[in-house]
Amino acid sequence: MKVDLAEAQKTIQKYRDRRGAVIPLLQEIQSIYGYVPQELIPLIAKGMNVYPVDIYGILTFYAQFYLAPRGRHIIKVCMGTACYIMGGKDLFDHVRGTLGIEVDETTKDGLFTLERVACLGCCGMGPVVVIDDKFIGRCTVKDINEEMERLQSEKAERLAETN
Numbered sequence: 001m002k003v004d005l006a007e008a009q010k011t012i013q014k015y016r017d018r019r020g021a022v023i024p025l026l027q028e029i030q031s032i033y034g035y036v037p038q039e040l041i042p043l044i045a046k047g048m049n050v051y052p053v054d055i056y057g058i059l060t061f062y063a064q065f066y067l068a069p070r071g072r073h074i075i076k077v078c079m080g081t082a083c084y085i086m087g088g089k090d091l092f093d094h095v096r097g098t099l100g101i102e103v104d105e106t107t108k109d110g111l112f113t114l115e116r117v118a119c120l121g122c123c124g125m126g127p128v129v130v131i132d133d134k135f136i137g138r139c140t141v142k143d144i145n146e147e148m149e150r151l152q153s154e155k156a157e158r159l160a161e162t163n
């Protein structure tokens with residue numbers, strides 16, 4: 001997908017040469033595109049007067065940044081020790097197999113991204129899955145299937161409305 005650079009260039013201009021502004025700039029770029037397109041890295045580096053490798057280092061160090069487009073819905077499966085033992089691994093494998101994607105990948109239709117997260121701090125509710133903002137404690141395969149089907153139907157309805 002071709003990235004429209006105009007918006008990014010305006011944003012880079014806004015932060016140009018401001019000390020300590022690289023992370024806020026990257027956050028703003030990500031809020032525009034949903035991720036930080038790699039082709040923008042040289043432009044960002046030039047605007048902030050640093051090397052591209054410095055920008056790349058920040059993007060890969062902080063978990064908040066994404067270098068590839070993400071899906072409309074994010075499925076996070078907790079793979080902390082407690083959840084893993086209580087079935088998190090099976091849930092993770094189920095989603096992987098059902099959607100045909102690996103961790104941090106997005107389905108071809110752009111609907112789902114699968115992520116693996118460490119302990120979410122509610123181990124007593126394990127295994128835990130979070131789909132967008134919806135927390136599912138003591139999650140089962142049935143719960144996940146129902147939620148994915150609901151989101152797929154919403155997509156179908158949106159498409160029907162636009163046609």
Ligand code: FES
Pocket residue numbers: 078079080081082083084118119120121122123124126128
């Ligand atoms: S291990 Fe999953 S919430 Fe703690």
